[in-house]
């Protein structure tokens with residue numbers, strides 16, 4: 001006798017896939033790409049999902065969704081993308097000298113910076129207290 005194992009499995013894959021997609025789409029702005037930021041002379045199109053992937057280390061200090069629990073670390077969620085890009089670039093070049101941030105941004109390309117900037121800009125900000 002055959003047990004009907006294949007069908008429920010396939011269904012659960014479809015369900016979890018759909019739930020995953022729903023989660024991404026339910027994040028305000030997270031499914032959007034294509035916001036531009038100016039970095040130097042170049043106008044770059046940031047990719048929100050690529051930014052999310054590149055933000056793994058940033059979450060150590062800036063919180064899992066850009067909202068920081070540590071009073072000495074700034075929250076980034078919902079900040080203007082252009083401002084974020086300017087600051088990351090400034091940390092990288094040393095214009096804004098910061099020993100804590102420098103190691104994490106020194107290796108970023110302009111495209112990485114654009115992706116990270118539009119990702120954090122797309123996250124919901126924390127309530128102002």
Ligand code: HEC
Nearest residue numbers: 057058060061072073074084087088098100101104105116
């Ligand atoms: C080890 C902790 C740490 C990590 C990891 C880290 N940051 Fe920061 N970040 C800081 C601190 C501290 C500041 C505040 C700097 C200051 O006081 O000038 C900051 C500031 C910033 C700012 C400026 C915010 C503002 O309001 O001006 C941006 C943007 C930023 N970080 C982005 C990132 C990104 C993107 C990453 C990952 C590539 C990252 N940070 C990783 C600690 C960290």
